[in-house]
Each structure stands twice: as structure tokens, then as C-alpha cells.
Amino acid sequence: MxxxxxxxxxxxxxxxxxxxxxxxxxxxxxxxxxxxAINIKRTNYGIPNGAFFVSPTGQPGNSGRSANSPWPISKAIASAPSGATIVFRGGTYRNVRLPLNKRFTLQAYPNEQPWLKGSTIITGWVKEGNIWRKDGWNYSFPPNQQARAVDPKFPMAGYRDMVYINGVPLKQVGNKARVGPGTFYVDPRNKKLYVGSNPNSKTVEATTQAEGIIVWNNSAAGSVVRGLGLAHYADQAIKIGTSGVTVENTTMARNAMEGVTVKSPNVKLRGNNISxxxxxxxxxxxxxxxxxxxxxxxxxxxxxxxxxxxxxxxxxxxxxxxxxxxxxxxxxxxxxxxxxxxxxxxxxxxxxxxxxxxxxxxxxxxxxxxxxxxxxxxxxxxxxxxxxxxxxxxxxxxxxxxxxxxxxxxxxxxxxxxxxxxxxxxxxxxxxxxxxxxxxxxxxxxxxxxxxxxxxxxxxxxxxxxxxxxxxxxxxxxxxxxxxxxxxxxxxxxxxxxxxxxxxxxxxxxxxxxxxxxxxxxxxxxxxxxxxxxxxxxxxxxxxxxxxxxxxxxxxxxxxxxxxx
Structure with missing residues (x-):
């Protein structure tokens, strides 16, 4: 092929x-x-009348109709009508997966930089000898691609788990015995995550979602994504399977497989950082x-x-x-x-x-x-x-x-x-x-x-x-x-x-x-x-x-x- x-x-x-x-x-x-090296462009898109607003700290009881009374993303996606603009305030949205079943414009608030991440912050580490353990870890992303896609010299490439400590990626290894500084291991059978670098007093992020924004439903045709950042997804930051979608001035970076996948006609990718x-x-x-x-x-x-x-x-x-x-x-x-x-x-x-x-x-x-x-x-x-x-x-x-x-x-x-x-x-x-x-x-x-x-x-x-x-x-x-x-x-x-x-x-x-x-x-x-x-x-x-x-x-x-x- x-x-x-x-x-x-x-x-x-x-x-x-x-x-x-x-x-x-x-x-x-x-x-x-x-x-x-990864940043989001500063953008200044106009906000139309009737837009909905979201933020990382948005509450369901807010009106969602002003920058100072934002919703959480989940409520906006469920409640806003097709054709609506959803405006993202700056900050980091954690453990986010957004399947769109309506036509939306998703855009950054002017001059703010919203990150959507397919990861969560991990605390509660237990020291075990020279490594650290997180119990009750329910996430695992084993290989899901053709075997010939993996170079035999790098057999762990197909494993899609990701761990970052203070923004620096750790390297995944295949068993607990190989865990050392700068590495991690996922034990799905026993629901444990191990890291070899001291996680205490640091921000540890680990992948929990396979995909970020999914524009696959034909009802979402013509959707627009602009000015956002997406990172830490096991498969794709953005997955497009319907026509006429535009993604612009968006950063898709540090994802385990791909920045963006396109499987439909008439898609535009403009001004993005895909790295x-x-x-x-x-x-x-x-x-x-x-x-x-x-x-x-x-x-x-x-x-x-x-x-x-x-x-x-x-x-x-x-x-x-x-x-x-x-x-x-x-x-x-x-x-x-x-x-x-x-x-x-x-x-x-x-x-x-x-x-x-x-x-x-x-x-x-x-x-x-x-x-x-x-x-x-x-x-x-x-x-x-x-x-x-x-x-x-x-x-x-x-x-x-x-x-x-x-x-x-x-x-x-x-x-x-x-x-x-x-x-x-x-x-x-x-x-x-x-x-x-x-x-x-x-x-x-x-x-x-x-x-x-x-x-x-x-x-x-x-x-x-x-x-x-x-x-x-x-x-x-x-x-x-x-x-x-x-x-x-x-x-x-x-x-x-x-x-x-x-x-x-x-x-x-x-x-x-x-x-x-x-x-x-x-x-x-x-x-x-x-x-x-x-x-x-x-x-x-x-x-x-x-x-x-x-x-x-x-x-x-x-x-x-x-x-x-």
C-alpha cells in the first residue's frame, strides 16, 4: 500500500x-x-452577538452569555444551537474531548491563549525504592496501528501514553524494571503508573484522552476552529471527517500520534502550528x-x-x-x-x-x-x-x-x-x-x-x-x-x-x-x-x-x- x-x-x-x-x-x-517551543498565536477575532463563553473555571449556573459569566465547555457544546460561536477564555482545559454534532465556530477570546489538553494533573505519588508510583491509574493507550508503521529499532513508538513533568516529556519504557530518571511505565493490569523522576512539588501531566476535537458528524460540516491550542492527546488533537471544516491559527502539538487527521473534502488548514x-x-x-x-x-x-x-x-x-x-x-x-x-x-x-x-x-x-x-x-x-x-x-x-x-x-x-x-x-x-x-x-x-x-x-x-x-x-x-x-x-x-x-x-x-x-x-x-x-x-x-x-x-x-x- x-x-x-x-x-x-x-x-x-x-x-x-x-x-x-x-x-x-x-x-x-x-x-x-x-x-x-510551543505557543499559541495571539488572535483578535470579533465576537458576534449571541456568542457563548466558556472558561476552565466556568460554572453550569452561569449565564454563558458574557465573558464574565462563562460556562464549562461541556454545557456550551450541549446547549448552544447549531451555527453558534463559542468563545474560549484563556487558561488550560483539562481532560477534554469534544465530539461536535452541530456546526460551531470555536475561537479564542481576543488576545488570550486557551489550551485544551487530553491530560490530567496527577498527585498522590508513592515512593517505591528509587521510583515513584501512582495507584489506581485507569488509563492505557497500547499500539493501535499497523505493525509495519513501527520501526523495530523503536518498539515503544506505538505506545501512545504520555507523561510530562514541568512540561518536559518522559520516555515510555516497556516494563517496571527499566524505569529510571526521565522515563515512565504504565502497568494496565495492575492499574499503576510509574515514573523515574521525582514528581513531588512538580506539575505532572499524563494522557487520559485519545482525541481532542472530533468533527466527524455531518451535522458539524462547515465548523471553524481558530486560535486554540491542543496537546497531550493519544491519537489526534483534531480529527476531521466531514466537509468544509476550517482550522486556523491553532496549535496542535505534543500529541502522541498526529496533530490533525483529515478524511473529508474541502477542508482548510491555515496559519497553524503543527509541531x-x-x-x-x-x-x-x-x-x-x-x-x-x-x-x-x-x-x-x-x-x-x-x-x-x-x-x-x-x-x-x-x-x-x-x-x-x-x-x-x-x-x-x-x-x-x-x-x-x-x-x-x-x-x-x-x-x-x-x-x-x-x-x-x-x-x-x-x-x-x-x-x-x-x-x-x-x-x-x-x-x-x-x-x-x-x-x-x-x-x-x-x-x-x-x-x-x-x-x-x-x-x-x-x-x-x-x-x-x-x-x-x-x-x-x-x-x-x-x-x-x-x-x-x-x-x-x-x-x-x-x-x-x-x-x-x-x-x-x-x-x-x-x-x-x-x-x-x-x-x-x-x-x-x-x-x-x-x-x-x-x-x-x-x-x-x-x-x-x-x-x-x-x-x-x-x-x-x-x-x-x-x-x-x-x-x-x-x-x-x-x-x-x-x-x-x-x-x-x-x-x-x-x-x-x-x-x-x-x-x-x-x-x-x-x-x-
Whole structure:
């Protein structure tokens, strides 16, 4: 079903890209960073007449109709009519689960920061030798995912219990004997919770709820969530299974599995912080016309789930018409933006994808615009196309990735006649690569051998032109790896001139060798704006109308190379 990338590369490719190491080595995330980095945006949404108010200390006997007389959440959800706005005063709402069966707008009170947590505060600890015990603990969240989602090196990843002491997460272990400083163990049979760090005089929070806000009932279609924070849920902070839902300026962080799951069409996720979750930031399936816009999606897969199965910043499955634009997708111990399994008409534009395993990944799918993204410092590839057709890769800035661009076909093929009739064949064809800047990769700049199926690379990539390749010294080869035929399936070209001579491609492209970068203002500080006189200025081929429209620029005239916005 989903990809298992390591199995689909030749040994030659594995050696070149060191995928076996890069895709299984965890990234280090300081525990102090996890404790301190999460905030909720300050928002100032207008409060309509007739709104209802809630607070952590709200009382059922209050009117619920003013900021000074709030209800508890449970009463507002039960009593407010469909279409109502519920305004959350600041503070922490504990042990909260909100299944919506009406259309609501849930929003923060102006300039206040309400946290909804799927945890409770624990007191009453008993010291037992060098560890501490909580008796009567009635909560346990054992694995509920497919076995192959769990990396055998990290067998506890699927256990979804969470414990925090003064905001710092403890690591779950599999038995009482392994409990020590910084760890915890749940004994569901005997209803006990053990921690190895002294909990006394500290705030100890432990997970008690699987899901936060559940917008699954069709009566809740069109609901809006904005300005809130959700944390400490065993599965998802927000679970969306009905159409037209909007989540904006909301923080979904420190959840054991996912920040948000979307399984319905016409959902909008805008301006959110979706970070520090155990497996994924965003999981989407059958999420047709999903809009992901201006979100920060970072530091996900903290639990080290298998990176070749589902762990990701964003993973999209079986979805048509998804648009991801203006997002920062960074530092995920996984793929960054990933469209997989028969998705189609995907648009990835104006994003920054950095410090992931693969920045932007388009796999066993059909038709994508991947344009005007800044993609740098990803440990395996900046952009990767695998068994996917009709990907148009325009005006991306690709820098310091192990491979800046990786295009591959394997023997995997779709067998579903209905999908094949729509062009979803799982065959890498009609990839177009234009107007990009390939800047000083750590490995090959453009890696597109045909060895896995003994074919010429031009079958996968019929058009590549108007690109720029930059390296600091002539002794560092440009490294375009290309198959001229089935028998010559992986040729290493060390200059653009030799590649052009052998293939007839890249006729208008640049090969720039200069110890001082002539392209960007300060690439060392990740400022990839073009400097005055950059050789990228005005060198781009005019954009097709749909790509120009997706980026937000004019069509039909020459453009700069690299990211345009």
C-alpha cells in the first residue's frame, strides 16, 4: 500500500545516497526545546452577538452569555444551537474531548491563549525504592496501528501514553524494571503508573484522552476552529471527517500520534502550528481539495516511527486537488510534504522544506505542480519523484540536499483499472524540470538513473532546461546521473557541457563555478533571495498559465530562476 522506499532502489542507488542509514537514523531534538517551543498565536477575532463563553473555571449556573459569566465547555457544546460561536477564555482545559454534532465556530477570546489538553494533573505519588508510583491509574493507550508503521529499532513508538513533568516529556519504557530518571511505565493490569523522576512539588501531566476535537458528524460540516491550542492527546488533537471544516491559527502539538487527521473534502488548514507530534503533523486521506496554507509543520515523528511507511510532516493519500502553499515544513524526522498512493492534481508551491529526510516527495501518484519552493538541507533528497507521472518541477531553489532532485522509476505498477484510466499508472513519465536552481548539493545535484527497470532516463524526464547548476570549485563535479539507454542506465556527468552533448537536453541551462556565490544574498544564513546581478535573473522560461497562477505571478513572460516568492 504505502511506500517502503528502501526496497525500491538498486544497490547502486543505496550506495550513492546512503538511504539505508539516512532514512533510519533519528534526528536529535533537545528535550528542553520540546518543553519550551510551543505557543499559541495571539488572535483578535470579533465576537458576534449571541456568542457563548466558556472558561476552565466556568460554572453550569452561569449565564454563558458574557465573558464574565462563562460556562464549562461541556454545557456550551450541549446547549448552544447549531451555527453558534463559542468563545474560549484563556487558561488550560483539562481532560477534554469534544465530539461536535452541530456546526460551531470555536475561537479564542481576543488576545488570550486557551489550551485544551487530553491530560490530567496527577498527585498522590508513592515512593517505591528509587521510583515513584501512582495507584489506581485507569488509563492505557497500547499500539493501535499497523505493525509495519513501527520501526523495530523503536518498539515503544506505538505506545501512545504520555507523561510530562514541568512540561518536559518522559520516555515510555516497556516494563517496571527499566524505569529510571526521565522515563515512565504504565502497568494496565495492575492499574499503576510509574515514573523515574521525582514528581513531588512538580506539575505532572499524563494522557487520559485519545482525541481532542472530533468533527466527524455531518451535522458539524462547515465548523471553524481558530486560535486554540491542543496537546497531550493519544491519537489526534483534531480529527476531521466531514466537509468544509476550517482550522486556523491553532496549535496542535505534543500529541502522541498526529496533530490533525483529515478524511473529508474541502477542508482548510491555515496559519497553524503543527509541531512536535509523535508520528505525523498532518495525515490526510480522501481529502479532496484540501488547502494547507501558511502553516508551520515541524519536529514531527518524535517517537521514531518508520520513516518509510507513514511518519511525516504531511502525508496525503488517495486525494485529488490538494494545495499546499506558503508552509514551512522543517526538522521533521521523516518526509516533509508527501503525496502518496494514487493522489492526483497536487499543488506544492511557495513552501520552505528544510531539514527533513525528503523535503517534497511525490510517489505513486499523477499530476503535480511543484513550483517556487525553497528546499534545502534535507538528508536524502530535496525533491523526489518515485513511480509518479506528470510532475512539473518549476522554479524551485534546491540547496545543500544530499541529492537536490531525485527521479526514479521501479517495477511497481498500478493494477486498478479505474485509476489507470485517469492516468494514475504508477509509472514515472512526463516529468518536466525547468527554471530551477541546483545549488551546491551534498551529493548528486540531479539523480535520475534508469537502472531499476533498465530504461533510458529520458522516458521519465523528456524535458529539462533553463536550470542553473552552481558549485564552488571545478574539482567538485556537477554530478548529473542519467541513463542514456537500458544498458547504459546510470552515467555520471561531471559537467553540464558533457551532459548536454550526450543528451541534447539543458540547452539553455547554466553551469556556474565560483568560490563566491553569485546567486543569493546569504545562502549560508538560508537567505535564498537573489542578489543584484545574480545570473538567475531573467533566465527563466515563461511559465504556463496554470503554474504561474498557482505561484501567484504573471504568465507568458520570462522569469527569474529559482523560487519566485
Amino acid at each position: 504505502n511506500s517502503q522506499c528502501n526496497k525500491h532502489f538498486s544497490l547502486h542507488m543505496l550506495a550513492k545516497l546512503a538511504l539505508a542509514v539516512l532514512m533510519t537514523t533519528p534526528f536529535a531534538v533537545p528535550q528542553t526545546a520540546i518543553a519550551a 512536535y507530534n509523535g508520528r505525523k503533523g498532518v495525515g490526510a486521506s480522501y481529502a479532496h481539495r484540501l488547502l494547507l496554507e501558511n502553516n508551520v509543520i515541524s519536529y514531527n515523528n518524535l517517537e521514531n516511527f518508520s520513516t518509510s511507511w507513514s511518519a511525516s510532516g504531511v502525508k496525503i493519500l488517495w486525494s485529488d486537488g490538494v494545495v499546499a502553499r506558503g508552509n514551512t515544513v522543517a526538522n521533521n524526522k521523516s518526509m516533509g510534504l508527501w503525496a502518496d498512493e494514487s493522489s492526483s492534481n497536487i499543488t506544492f508551491v511557495n513552501n520552505v522544506a528544510r531539514n527533513n529526510i525528503i523535503g517534497i516527495y511525490f510517489e505513486i501518484s499523477h499530476k503535480a505542480i511543484i513550483a517556487s519552493n525553497v528546499v534545502h538541507n534535507n538528508s536524502t533528497a530535496g525533491i523526489m519523484i518515485l513511480n509518479a507521472s506528470a510532475a512539473r518541477i518549476y522554479n524551485n531553489t534546491l540547496a545543500r540536499n544530499h541529492a537536490n532532485l531525485l527521479v526514479q522509476d521501479t517495477s511497481r505498477r498500478n493494477t486498478k483499472a479505474k485509476e489507470i484510466s485517469k492516468g494514475i499508472t504508477w509509472t514515472t513519465r512526463n516529468t518536466v524540470v525547468k527554471n530551477n536552481v541546483f545549488w551546491n548539493s551534498n551529493g548528486p545535484m540531479f539523480y535520475a538513473p534508469g537502472c531499476a527497470v533498465k530504461q533510458a532516463s529520458r522516458l521519465m524526464i523528456p524535458a529539462t532546461n533553463n536550470n542553473a547548476y552552481y558549485r564552488r570549485a571545478a574539482s567538485r563535479p556537477v554530478n548529473l546521473i542519467w541513463g542514456l539507454s537500458g544498458n547504459q542506465c546510470s552515467q555520471n556527468f561531471t559537467s553540464l557541457a558533457s551532459f548536454r552533448s550526450a543528451t541534447g537536453l539543458e540547452g539553455n541551462s547554466l553551469d556556474v563555478v565560483n568560490s563566491n556565490d553569485p546567486f543569493f544574498i546569504n545562502a549560508g544564513a538560508n537567505d535564498f533571495r537573489l542578489k543584484g546581478g545574480s545570473p538567475a535573473m531573467g533566465r527563466g522560461e515563461p511559465l504556463p498559465a496554470d503554474i504561474a497562477n498557482a505561484i501567484g505571478v504573471s504568465a507568458g513572460r520570462k522569469v527569474n530562476l529559482g523560487a519566485l516568492r
